[in-house]
Amino acid sequence: MRLGVPVPLRCGPCHSRAVTASDQDVAGASRLPDEADTDDLAAALLAWYDRHARDLPWRAGPGAPPPDPYRVWLSEVMLQQTTVAAVKGYFAAFITRWPRVEDLAAASPDEVMAAWAGLGYYARARNLHACAQAVAAQGGRFPGTEAELRALPGLGAYTAAAVAAIAFGERAVVVDANVERVVARLNAIAEPLPAARPAIRAAADRITPALRAGDFAQAMMDLGATVCTSRNPRCLLCPLAAWCAARAHGAPERFPVKPPRKARPARRGQAFWIERAGAVWLVTRAARGMLGGMRALPDDGWTARADGAAVPPFAADWQPRGAVTHAFTHCDLTLSLWSADLPSGNPPGEGMWWPVAQLGEAGLPTLFARAAERVLGDCP
DNA sequence: AAAGCGTGGAA
DNA sequence: TTTCCAAGCTT
Numbered sequence: 001m002r003l004g005v006p007v008p009l010r011c012g013p014c015h016s017r018a019v020t021a022s023d024q025d026v027a028g029a030s031r032l033p034d035e036a037d038t039d040d041l042a043a044a045l046l047a048w049y050d051r052h053a054r055d056l057p058w059r060a061g062p063g064a065p066p067p068d069p070y071r072v073w074l075s076e077v078m079l080q081q082t083t084v085a086a087v088k089g090y091f092a093a094f095i096t097r098w099p100r101v102e103d104l105a106a107a108s109p110d111e112v113m114a115a116w117a118g119l120g121y122y123a124r125a126r127n128l129h130a131c132a133q134a135v136a137a138q139g140g141r142f143p144g145t146e147a148e149l150r151a152l153p154g155l156g157a158y159t160a161a162a163v164a165a166i167a168f169g170e171r172a173v174v175v176d177a178n179v180e181r182v183v184a185r186l187n188a189i190a191e192p193l194p195a196a197r198p199a200i201r202a203a204a205d206r207i208t209p210a211l212r213a214g215d216f217a218q219a220m221m222d223l224g225a226t227v228c229t230s231r232n233p234r235c236l237l238c239p240l241a242a243w244c245a246a247r248a249h250g251a252p253e254r255f256p257v258k259p260p261r262k263a264r265p266a267r268r269g270q271a272f273w274i275e276r277a278g279a280v281w282l283v284t285r286a287a288r289g290m291l292g293g294m295r296a297l298p299d300d301g302w303t304a305r306a307d308g309a310a311v312p313p314f315a316a317d318w319q320p321r322g323a324v325t326h327a328f329t330h331c332d333l334t335l336s337l338w339s340a341d342l343p344s345g346n347p348p349g350e351g352m353w354w355p356v357a358q359l360g361e362a363g364l365p366t367l368f369a370r371a372a373e374r375v376l377g378d379c380p
Numbered sequence: 381a382a383a384g385c386g387t388g389g390a391a
Numbered sequence: 392t393t394t395c396c397a398a399g400c401t402t
Contacts, residue, residue, distance in 0.1 A: 079398035086388065086397085120386030123401075156400045176398045194382095221398055230396070231391070261395080290385070304384075329385055366387065 041243050042209040042216060048239035049219035054226070056084065057091055062215055069142040069167035070101045076159045076166075077128050081121060084225070090119050104129070105136035113293050114363025122294055122365070126287070127154025144168045166214035173205045174217035178224025183207075184256035185228060188245035192257040200256070228252075267331040269302025270310055271368070273321060273339035273375045279353035280372075281342070282362060290328065294365045295354075297372070298347065304330040313347050316340035321375045326367045337371055 046062075053062045058075035060067040074094060078087040094115060098104035104112070109129055116125035130153040135142055142163070143149055150160035161172035175183075180193070183203045189196050209216055227234050233252050235241050246252040274281040280297075287293045290304060300308030312318055321337040346353075354362050359372055 076398060081385090081397060081399055082387075083389070083397050118387075120388090121399085123385070124399090127400080154400070158399060162398070174398085177396085178398070218398090225397085292385085327387085329387090330383085 037243070038207045039209070041207050041240060044239045045219045045223065046209075046212055046215055049215055049222065052222065052226070053218065054084075054222050057088060057095075059218070063212075066167050066169055066214065069163060071095065072167040073101075073131075073142060073155075073159075073163050074104075074128075076162050077124055077131075077154055078119065080124060080159065082119065086119065090116070100140065101132050101142070102136045102140045105132040109293070110363075114295070114361070117294065117363035118366050118369070120366075122292055124154060126293055131155070142167070144170070146170055146172045162217060165217045169214060171208060171210050171213040172217075173201060173208050174213075174220070175201050175204050176221060178221040178228075179204055179217075181230060181256055182220055182224050182228045182240070185233075185246035185252050186240060186244050188249055188255060190255075190257060192259055194259075196256060264327070264329075265304075265331050267302055267304065267307055267333045268310075268336070269308035269333060270300040270312070270336045270338060271297040271371055272299065272312060272318070273297060273337060273372075274313075274342050274347055275339065275356070276342045276344075276353060278357070279355050280359065281347050281351050282354045282364075283349065283351045291365045291367070294368075295362050296364065296368045298349075298351070299335070302333065302335070304328060312338065312340075313349070316342070324367070324370045324374050326370065333367070335367065335371060337375055339375060 050062045053059070055061075056075075058067065058071045066072075075087065075091055078090055078094075094104070097115065098107060107129070109126070112129045113122065113125050116122060116128075119125075134152055143152075144164070145168075146160050146164035149155050149163050150157070152160075155163070158174065158176050161174045162176075164170040164172040165174055175197075180197075180200050183189075183200050184196065186207075187199075187203050189199055189203075191199065223238070223240070227238050228240075231253060235244070235247050235252060238244070238247075241247055244252065246255045282295045283298050285291050285294050285296050298313050300310050300312075302308035318338040318340050321339050323334055323336045326333045326335065356376070359376075364372060
C-alpha cells in the first residue's frame with residue numbers, strides 16, 4: 001500500500017517518513033518492501049540526488065540529457081576498483097589527448113599503456129584500447145543495450161549496466177560495491193559475501209526504477225560514497241534511513257558481512273638499472289601477469305608467488321642502490337636495486353634505451369617509477 | 381569459480 | 392603504523 005507521506009521532490013532526510021514498527025523486524029528478517037514502498041524509496045533517493053549529486057567531470061548533472069557514451073565508458077573503466085580522486089586527472093588527460101573513441105582507437109597500444117601508467121590494474125588499459133577499436137570499427141557508436149555492451153572487452157556485469165543506464169537511459173540493474181553495501185544494509189543481509197551477491201542483486205533489481213535509471217545508479221553510488229560509507233555511516237543524513245533494516249538493528253556498519261582477508265606474503269626481488277650514455281635500459285613486461293604490458297626495469301623474475309632468483313642479467317660491477325617497498329594486492333614486495341654502466345653493446349634480451357631525462361614519459365608503473373626515483377636520488 | 385590483478389587515501 | 396578498500400574483469 002502507498003504510504004501517506006508524499007515524497008518530497010527537493011528535500012533531504014528531514015521529510016522522510018518516520019521509522020515505523022514494521023521497519024524494525026526481527027533479526028535478519030527484514031520484510032520485503034512492497035511495490036509502492038520501493039517507488040517511494042527510489043523517489044526519495046532521486047530527490048536527494050537532485051540536491052546532493054557530486055559534480056564530476058564525466059557527468060551531465062541530475063536530470064540532464066545523457067552524457068556522451070564515450071565519456072561514460074571511459075570514466076567507468078577508470079573507476080573500476082579505483083577512487084574518484086585518482087581518476088580525475090587521468091580522465092582529463094585521456095579526453096584531452098583522445099577526444100573521441102576513434103582517436104583512442106587510432107593510438108598505439110604503447111601510448112595507451114603509458115598514459116594509464118600509475119592508475120593500476122593494467123589489463124584495463126589493454127581492454128580499453130581493444131574496446132575502442134571494436135567501437136571505432138562500427139562507426140564509433142557504442143551499442144546502446146546492456147547485452148551488447150557486455151560483449152565488449154573490459155565491460156563486465158557492472159560496467160555494461162552502468163553505461164546502458166547512464167549513457168542510454170536503459171533500466172539496467174547497476175551493482176557495484178557501493179550498491180552492494182547500501183542494499184545489504186537496507187535489507188540487513190546477514191549472509192557473507194560473495195554468497196550474498198544473488199540476493200543483493202535481486203534486492204537492487206526490486207528498487208531500481210524504470211525512469212531515471214542512470215540517475216538512480218549514480219545516486220546509489222554517491223550515497224554509498226558520501227553517506228552510507230563502509231566505516232562510520234552517516235545515517236542521520238541518509239534519505240533512505242526510514243527503509244534501512246540495518247539501521248533499525250543499530251549496527252549498520254556490520255553489513256555487508258565480508259569474509260576474512262588473507263595475509264599478504266612478503267616477497268623479495270631485484271631490479272637492475274643499466275645505463276649507457278644518459279639512457280637506461282627498459283624492457284616491456286609480458287602482456288599477462290603483474291604489470292602486464294608495461295615498461296619496466298629488468299628484474300630477477302620475482303612474482304607474487306615467489307621471490308626472484310637474485311641473479312643479475314649479466315656479469316658486471318653491480319653497485320647497490322638501496323631498495324623500494326611496494327604493496328601489491330597479493331604480496332608486499334621489497335625490490336633491491338642495483339646499477340651498472342654498459343659502455344657498449346646491449347644487455348641480453350629485448351629492450352630499449354630510454355633517455356634518463358625523458359623517463360617521465362616512459363610510462364613506468366608506480367613500482368618502477370619509485371625505483372627510478374630512488375636510483376636518481378629524487379626520493380624523499 | 382576462486383584467484384590474480386595496482387594504487388593511493390582514509391581511519 | 393597497519394589495515395582496509397574504491398564505480399570489477401578475466402580466466
